[in-house]
Amino acid sequence: MLRDMFVRRKAILQLAFALIAIIIVIINANKLLIAYHVNRCEWPASDEPMNATKVMFLSDLHLRVDNMDTIFDNKYHEWKIPQYVFILGDVFDSGNTVSDTQFTALVNKFHQQFPTQKSGSNTDSMPIVYIINGNHDIGFHPFMTSNSKSRFDRTFHTSSAKLIQINGINFVTINSVTMEGDFCQLCSQAVQQLHTIGQQLSQNRVDKSGPIVLTHYPLYRKDESLCGYDLDSIPEDQKYTPNRPKWDCLSANATQFILKTLRPRLIVNGHTHYGCVIQHTDSLYEWTVGSFNCRNTLNPSVLLATISSDKYSINNNMIVQLCAHTVMARYSGTYRTLAVRFGLQLPVRVIGRACMRCIVLAGTVLDCTNE
């Protein structure tokens, strides 16, 4: 009898150890699999490799205060170390409405997931990161307050318009929310700043081919019908939905003002959560980067650009079908509500994360495609 009990207990223990071992193997195999595929993402070749600067563009991270984020675990700097990273807005999901304490928690979370030369401990191997304001960071124009804007600006050294010069390349960052054109104080300041930058650029133009303009909202376009048919493109049935200017894209007036004042050679932005490339003139292209968060898209993307003072080439690296667990993520709101109701936040979070990992491993084909 005693011997039977001993044998049964031993069998249960062995089964428990086997289960734990299987979970550990799944988690690590999953990480290796993702790392292997992501490492196939390539920097585009350059005609002048000695003068070229490697820049990564990311957008729409939508980090949340809770832990139900679905940014994949592999940190961006472990993939293809860029020299510079531009994050094109919507770093946070509700940066304008959170309390100061929650805002600080979000900022800490950002620095953990996206270490930079300023915030990281191994600073030499980290990229320099520049950030642009998005509507989810400071609010759409009617909801933006001077507190929501100044809190974000203070933390990330952003401003309504800024000229950043890197290795002879001019980048101009613009806070899209201040391009409303309603002569409010912030909008008037932004227009004035852009006039000053435009004058600076035309008087002292090192970069003869014009600046690279970075906004959060895309330039004015009536809908998304000109966007392509790539894996990260907007679904076909949403392409012809009319865009609402100042909400889905910049207004036609603000677009003309930016093009006339800055005469850019390239425009890069985000906001729509889908990838898009539009040719405005023979030499002027606008790239819209898809969201980097699986909650928003099945195929998050990263632009890797090799840029010199008069040329650039871009690879759109889509991390294809990495986000099968998005199904889980879509319902995360319901899970969270139930968990809070029954006081089960921790077990739900643990099970949720484990499920995401298993589903990614079992149910997806991972790949990195260069457009």
Ligand SMILES: [Zn+2]
């Ligand atoms: Zn946005």
